[in-house]
Amino acid sequence: MSEVLKLPRWVILWLIISTVIVLWDAAFVLCRPASFPGGDLGFLWSFAYETYLAVDRSYADVANHTIAAFAVMSILEACVVCVAVIADRKGRGYLAHLLVMLVTSLTGAKTMLFFLVDGMHGWPAVGHNELLPLLAFWVIPNGIWIVVPLTIATLTGRKLLRCEAAQV
Numbered sequence: 001m002s003e004v005l006k007l008p009r010w011v012i013l014w015l016i017i018s019t020v021i022v023l024w025d026a027a028f029v030l031c032r033p034a035s036f037p038g039g040d041l042g043f044l045w046s047f048a049y050e051t052y053l054a055v056d057r058s059y060a061d062v063a064n065h066t067i068a069a070f071a072v073m074s075i076l077e078a079c080v081v082c083v084a085v086i087a088d089r090k091g092r093g094y095l096a097h098l099l100v101m102l103v104t105s106l107t108g109a110k111t112m113l114f115f116l117v118d119g120m121h122g123w124p125a126v127g128h129n130e131l132l133p134l135l136a137f138w139v140i141p142n143g144i145w146i147v148v149p150l151t152i153a154t155l156t157g158r159k160l161l162r163c164e165a166a167q168v
Contacts, residue, residue: 005093026071058125101156104149
């Protein structure tokens with residue numbers, strides 16, 4: 001059974017790479033303003049966030065507590081990912097699949113909420129952009145955090161359902 005429920009290699013790779021990126025992003029948000037370009041810690045992030053701060057003003061707004069709350073959620077999600085990857089490595093495939101389905105669903109939903117919060121307020125964070133920078137630096141990169149996690153949630157959920165059906 002654990003052999004059947006081994007997480008696919010590409011899923012493990014996504015989880016590891018995305019978790020590193022998410023933790024790096026959360027650290028940027030939670031360390032603001034020191035993490036801003038020119039700040040005491042800015043050298044760690046400036047190469048990536050110099051442009052992003054101009055595209056997404058919410059990241060530049062230290063008073064935006066919604067972004068900080070998303071960052072804290074990201075850290076919690078990263079903890080669940082770690083438990084899931086360890087469970088998979090220890091042959092606890094059912095638990096790994098269940099946790100991955102849960103955490104990737106949360107990641108996709110959180111990212112949709114990120115879009116919805118700005119949209120429901122009239123796009124104050126990104127509405128100033130021209131279409132190309134908006135697509136290149138906000139819609140597509142953030143859209144990936146919806147499509148891939150929800151694809152993984154669907155795949156792991158289907159595998160769990162097939163496992164349950166086989167036991168009945």
